[in-house]
Amino acid sequence: MILKAIVRDYTSSGVPVGSKALATQLPLHVSSATVRNEMAALEELGLITKTHSSSGRIPSVKGYRYYVDHLVQPDPIKANDIDLIKSSLDGQFVKIDEIIETSAKILSNLTSYTAFTLKPELKESRLSGFRLVPLGKRQVMAVLVTDNGDVESQTFNIAPNISGDQLEAVVRLINDQLVGQPLNSVLQALQTEIPLQVGQYLQRPDGFLKIFGDVLTKAAQERFYVGGRLNLLNFSDSSDVDELKSLYTLMDRTDDMASVLGQPSDHIQVKIGSEITNDILKDYSLITATYEVGDHGKGVIALLGPTRMPYSRMIGLVGAFRQELAQRLIDYYRYFDQ
Amino acid sequence: MILKAIVRDYTSSGVPVGSKALATQLPLHVSSATVRNEMAALEELGLITKTHSSSGRIPSVKGYRYYVDHLVQPDPIKANDIDLIKSSLDGQFVKIDEIIETSAKILSNLTSYTAFTLKPELKESRLSGFRLVPLGKRQVMAVLVTDNGDVESQTFNIAPNISGDQLEAVVRLINDQLVGQPLNSVLQALQTEIPLQVGQYLQRPDGFLKIFGDVLTKAAQERFYVGGRLNLLNFSDSSDVDELKSLYTLMDRTDDMASVLGQPSDHIQVKIGSEITNDILKDYSLITATYEVGDHGKGVIALLGPTRMPYSRMIGLVGAFRQELAQRLIDYYRYFDQ
DNA sequence: TTTAGCACTCATAGTATCCAAGTGCTAAGA
DNA sequence: TCTTAGCACTTGGATACTATGAGTGCTAAA
Numbered sequence: 001m002i003l004k005a006i007v008r009d010y011t012s013s014g015v016p017v018g019s020k021a022l023a024t025q026l027p028l029h030v031s032s033a034t035v036r037n038e039m040a041a042l043e044e045l046g047l048i049t050k051t052h053s054s055s056g057r058i059p060s061v062k063g064y065r066y067y068v069d070h071l072v073q074p075d076p077i078k079a080n081d082i083d084l085i086k087s088s089l090d091g092q093f094v095k096i097d098e099i100i101e102t103s104a105k106i107l108s109n110l111t112s113y114t115a116f117t118l119k120p121e122l123k124e125s126r127l128s129g130f131r132l133v134p135l136g137k138r139q140v141m142a143v144l145v146t147d148n149g150d151v152e153s154q155t156f157n158i159a160p161n162i163s164g165d166q167l168e169a170v171v172r173l174i175n176d177q178l179v180g181q182p183l184n185s186v187l188q189a190l191q192t193e194i195p196l197q198v199g200q201y202l203q204r205p206d207g208f209l210k211i212f213g214d215v216l217t218k219a220a221q222e223r224f225y226v227g228g229r230l231n232l233l234n235f236s237d238s239s240d241v242d243e244l245k246s247l248y249t250l251m252d253r254t255d256d257m258a259s260v261l262g263q264p265s266d267h268i269q270v271k272i273g274s275e276i277t278n279d280i281l282k283d284y285s286l287i288t289a290t291y292e293v294g295d296h297g298k299g300v301i302a303l304l305g306p307t308r309m310p311y312s313r314m315i316g317l318v319g320a321f322r323q324e325l326a327q328r329l330i331d332y333y334r335y336f337d338q
Numbered sequence: 339m340i341l342k343a344i345v346r347d348y349t350s351s352g353v354p355v356g357s358k359a360l361a362t363q364l365p366l367h368v369s370s371a372t373v374r375n376e377m378a379a380l381e382e383l384g385l386i387t388k389t390h391s392s393s394g395r396i397p398s399v400k401g402y403r404y405y406v407d408h409l410v411q412p413d414p415i416k417a418n419d420i421d422l423i424k425s426s427l428d429g430q431f432v433k434i435d436e437i438i439e440t441s442a443k444i445l446s447n448l449t450s451y452t453a454f455t456l457k458p459e460l461k462e463s464r465l466s467g468f469r470l471v472p473l474g475k476r477q478v479m480a481v482l483v484t485d486n487g488d489v490e491s492q493t494f495n496i497a498p499n500i501s502g503d504q505l506e507a508v509v510r511l512i513n514d515q516l517v518g519q520p521l522n523s524v525l526q527a528l529q530t531e532i533p534l535q536v537g538q539y540l541q542r543p544d545g546f547l548k549i550f551g552d553v554l555t556k557a558a559q560e561r562f563y564v565g566g567r568l569n570l571l572n573f574s575d576s577s578d579v580d581e582l583k584s585l586y587t588l589m590d591r592t593d594d595m596a597s598v599l600g601q602p603s604d605h606i607q608v609k610i611g612s613e614i615t616n617d618i619l620k621d622y623s624l625i626t627a628t629y630e631v632g633d634h635g636k637g638v639i640a641l642l643g644p645t646r647m648p649y650s651r652m653i654g655l656v657g658a659f660r661q662e663l664a665q666r667l668i669d670y671y672r673y674f675d676q
Numbered sequence: 677t678t679t680a681g682c683a684c685t686c687a688t689a690g691t692a693t694c695c696a697a698g699t700g701c702t703a704a705g706a
Numbered sequence: 707t708c709t710t711a712g713c714a715c716t717t718g719g720a721t722a723c724t725a726t727g728a729g730t731g732c733t734a735a736a
Contacts, residue, residue, distance in 0.1 A: 018729050033679050036730070054685040054729050094494035094545060133471055135483050141491065145473050151493040153479065156432035159673075211432060230586055233579045241571045248568055335497075356698050369710050374699070392698050392716040 001026065002038050003047055007059050007067045011310045016056030061273045064285075064307065068270045074316035081110060085321055089328045096120075096149075096332065101225045103301065103325055108228025110317060113235065113305035116257065119223035120291070120299035120329065122148055124182045130174045130212075132167050140167070144215040146183065150223075152215040162202065169201045170208065183220040190216065224254045235306040237283075246280050264290040264298050268315055268322075273307045285309055289318050291326040296333055301325065339364065340376050341385055345397050345405045349648045354394030399611045402623075402645065406608045412654035419448060423659055427666045434458075434487075434670065439563045441639065441663055446566025448655060451573065451643035454595065457561035458629070458637035458667065460486055462520040468512045468550075470505050478505070482553045484521065488561075490553040500540065507539045508546065521558040528554065562592045573644040575621075584618050602628040602636050606653055606660075611645045623647055627656050629664040634671055639663065 005025055009017040019032040019039060026035070039057055042048045047063035050056070059067065088106045093099045100117045107115035125148035133141040135155065143153045158167070177197075178186050190213055198205040229251065238244060250256055260278050262269070271286045281304070288302040303318055343363055347355040357370040357377060364373070377395055380386045385401035388394070397405065426444045431437045438455045445453035463486035471479040473493065481491045496505070515535075516524050528551055536543040567589065576582060588594055598616050600607070609624045619642070626640040641656055 016729090020729080031679050032729095033681095034677085037678085040731080050730085052686055054731095055687080056729065092544065092548060094549060095492075129473070131471075133469075133481065135467070135481070135489060136487065139483070139487065139489065141481065141489060143471065143473070143479065145477070149474065149477060151473060151477065151479060153491055154433075155489040206430065207432060210430065230583045233582055238579060239577070241576060244571055245568050354698090358698080370698095371710050371712090372708085375709085378700080388699085390717055392700095393718080394698065 001028070002035065003042055003059070003063060003067060004071045006039075006042075006048060006057055007064065007071075007311075010058050011308045014308060016051055016058050018056035021056075058308075061275065061307070064272045064311070065275070068272070068311055068315075072312050072315065074319055075313045077316050077320040081317065082320060082324075084110065085324050089324060093332070096329070097223060099325075099328065099332065100223065100299070101227075103321070104225040104227030106227070107301060107303060107317075107321055108231055110321075111303060111305065111314060112228070112231050113303050113309070113314075114229060114231050114251075115227040116261065116300075116302040116304070117225045117227070118258070118261065118300040118302075119225075120293045120297040121222065122297045124184065125150065125219075126180055126182050127178050127186050129179060130171060132171050134164070134167075142211050142215055144212075144219050146219055150219055152219040154211055154215050154218075156207070156211050159204070159207070166201050170198055173197055173201070174212070183216065187213075187216055187220060221254055222258050224257060226251055232304075243280075250278065250280050260286070261288050261300050261302050264300060266290065268319055270311065270315065283307060285311075287311075287314055287318050289322045291322040291329075293326055293329045294333065296329070299325075299329075339366070340373065341380055341397070341401060341405060342409045344377075344380075344386060344395055345402065345409070345649075348396050349646045352646060354389055354396050356394035359394075396646075399613065399645070402610045402649075403613070406610070406649055406653075410650050410653065412657055413651045415654050415658040419655065420658060420662075422448065423662050427662060431670070434667070435561060437663075437666060437670065438561065438637070439565075441659070442563040442565030444565070445639060445641060445655075445659055446569055448659075449641060449643065449652060450566070450569050451641055451647070451652075452567060452569050452589075453565040454599065454638075454640040454642070455563045455565070456596070456599065456638040456640075457563075458631045458635040459560065460635045462522065463488065463557075464518055464520050465516050465524050467517060468509060470509050472502070472505075480549050480553055482550075482557050484557055488557055490557040492549055492553050492556075494545065494549050497542065497545070504539050508536055511535055511539070512550070521554065525551075525554055525558060559592055560596050562595060564589055570642075581618075588616065588618050598624070599626050599638050599640050602638060604628065606657055608649065608653065621645060623649075625649075625652055625656050627660045629660040629667075631664055631667040631671065634667070637663075637667075 002022065005022055006017050009022070009025070019035040023030055023032040023035045039048065042063075043050070043057065046060060047066055048057040049060045051058060085106060088102060089099065091102070097119065100119050104115045104117040107117075125146040127144070128147040129145040131143045133143060135141055138157045138160065139155055140158055141153055141155045143151065145151050178189065190209065195205060195209060198208060202208060229248070232244070232247060236244060236247065256278065260276065260281065262277070268287060268289045271288070273285065274282045276282060276284070276286055283306070284304055285307045286302060286304050288300055290298050290300055292298050301318065301322055303314060305314065340360065343360055344355050347360070347363070357373040361368055361370040361373045377386065380401075381388070381395065384398060385404055386395040387398050389396060423444060426440065427437065429440070435457065438457045442453045442455040463484040465482070466485040467483040469481045471481060473479055476495045476498065477493055478496055479491055479493045481489065483489050516527065528547065533543060533547060536546060540546055567586070570582070570585060574582060574585065594616065598614065598619065600615075606625060606627045609626070611623065612620050614620065614622065614624055621644070622642055623645045624640060624642050626638055628636050628638055630636050639656065639660055641652060643652065
């Protein structure tokens, strides 16, 4: 009960909490001295610490962990918030990506923290088609489609001496040999056999290979969105410029962030401070949740905030949001899947 | 001479400069008392100020202005720097936009400030084609091309009850009526007659109209790139979080930034502190330069830094960079234009 | 087991003091 | 008339000292 009160107090006020204040708040009627004894015990257990020898107590990482694992109960979500979520997700979206991207924004607005969303994805998507669409005299658009429904495109200029036939031959080559293969394999093939084969049709295959590689890697990458980047300035130290920089740099690296978010799991996960695998985030906490979209795979939403975040509220919010988002996406697919 | 020395000193050290230090630095042999008398005169003229009543002097906005207008001579660019520029611009680019984007990065790296680049653009580009490329069962990609060579695309899903014929009819409609018109007019038509006409072919035209509007506005927007966003943290106060936030928000608004950069002009422009039209930037300085790419229009590069930036070096750099970039782009067009 | 009492600790804010860097002004010198 | 030495004065910043108050640990009594 005391640990719970300390966490609650500290996360809402940000000030180390002392025995006297605590005694008056507790549902039991006990004196501050009693509280002090109990606090000494909690400190012994490593659940709370002091900032200096005569200060009030703050929860340690271990303390937060115990609180999150055993004591916290998610706040019921406010009617206001649920309305906001519903109405924000209710827009006229024409692409899944838009929904996912907006989700990150909503979640960050709701919490004043920074939010991440990962698009739901089948384990391994396969190449389902590649085309070159001629646009102007020299302009061509390369379009790559996966069996997942993801589309990547890029325009480029071709050298004047390349004929339409040559391009068609290359497209046919790619489609014949690679459609149906997982993107990873295609990427690998790009390093090995493809250049040789393409070389039969094009004099200087470099340009084409670069384009193809670009759209391919874009398609193979996880779709990762960040909302409320700037909120980081609120809750981070923000005096240490270098730290801020590495944080922002980290957030732009899709791969690193994907590994930080970790494996999908069914329940809401909370990683606190040093529990996060990446050192740059050791002073923050991360709440992640997986959302399932029927047979369209799983996605992840996550929330990054200070270690001293009001976990009960945030866990409640993330939980509610994941449900709303999943529902919204299921509806989306139901409408468009034949 | 004294003003020049003060600006030079202060921009390189960041510390208000006093009469004694100044006396030893000046090419003339004069005592500090003489310098003090001159400084009093300069202060009278409003060219320099004190931070407090017994501090050294710093240049005022008016002082910087005078310096930039009459005293500064651009530093000759270092061999190192020119090599870096050349080699960075030398990559295998397949799109103009890539070159422009990289330019912002190079310039920001070179200066440790924040750089902006605006793609060269003809006065008003016109719609030269619109298509819908079917990708899968329900997926369609909308592609819009301008006579400028700009391409915008977006994928979306169509409702199951729409036939290929309907889409073709819509595409034909758009192309027949609107090709050759300036994008602005097309945007306007989108508000007025187009919805009615499209309504004849589609039951629920909203989705299509949104897509068309989206790609259209994207194409009509100026192409604007920012490099070294994070450098802002170095040279801005960075303790005032709200200020930082509005600064970053500003940088994401293409329109506002375009108006901040101002009208293209032939020579390098320097705007100092409160001279910048936007209040958010009142403690910064902005160096802008226009680069011309033959008959492919004009673009802009710009550099944002603290008011106390070493103008001579920066003006030199921006000048050299603009030349290199223009040359690079001219080469690019020469290679691909027929 | 709980509690009152008390000595002790430490961060924070406020105050005084010193120092260095710089200024303005005056009066003498070139 | 311009330059310069000299000097009193101003100011921010560093350093030291001193309350003050919130909080602790421990002891002894209830």
